[in-house]
Amino acid sequence: MTDRVAVRVTRLPHGEGLDLPRYATGGAAGMDVVSAEDVTLAPGARHAVATGLAMAIPAGYEIQVRPRSGLALKHGITVPNTPGTIDSDYRGELKVIMINHGAEPFPIARGDRVAQLVLAPVTQAAWEEVDSLDETERGAGGFGSTGGHGKL
Ligand SMILES: O=c1ccn([C@H]2C[C@H](O)[C@@H](COP(=O)(O)OP(=O)(O)OP(=O)(O)O)O2)c(=O)[nH]1
Numbered sequence: 001m002t003d004r005v006a007v008r009v010t011r012l013p014h015g016e017g018l019d020l021p022r023y024a025t026g027g028a029a030g031m032d033v034v035s036a037e038d039v040t041l042a043p044g045a046r047h048a049v050a051t052g053l054a055m056a057i058p059a060g061y062e063i064q065v066r067p068r069s070g071l072a073l074k075h076g077i078t079v080p081n082t083p084g085t086i087d088s089d090y091r092g093e094l095k096v097i098m099i100n101h102g103a104e105p106f107p108i109a110r111g112d113r114v115a116q117l118v119l120a121p122v123t124q125a126a127w128e129e130v131d132s133l134d135e136t137e138r139g140a141g142g143f144g145s146t147g148g149h150g151k152l
């Protein structure tokens, strides 16, 4: 295991008694985060699921909120804004926006693992405005210009 980065976290009243997000295995990229509420997502519905957690991510990092593949594959439950962005200066409650793309209502119980959180380094850009850009092999080609989805 590599060194971990300390992240200050506080539980809101409705987060009392819940597990903090945690890595399911030693090499996991994401920490599973649990719901702080009971809610049922009707087919097509979306909801910002409470986690009962607020945090102070160190400067130079973000947290990405990503779906769990098992929920996506088995139930069509995903995170429409994936990866959700938690800014280092955000002190409100972390919420997981979820959408039900499946055909059945999907019940979420308090304590259920709904998504995963990835702590990632962030580099901020400083624009350098110029009149023209250097030439490259690709140039302005994009959106399938190299051959679409056929064989390599
Ligand atoms: O899945 C998410 C995405 C965002 N947030 C919180 C933390 C984040 O720092 C803040 C703003 O998110 P974002 O920048 O994605 O939303 P916005 O629509 O641009 O809102 P804002 O104007 O507040 O930045 O909302 C969540 O709790 N969950």
Ligand SMILES: [Mg+2]
Binding pocket: none
């Ligand atoms: Mg924003």
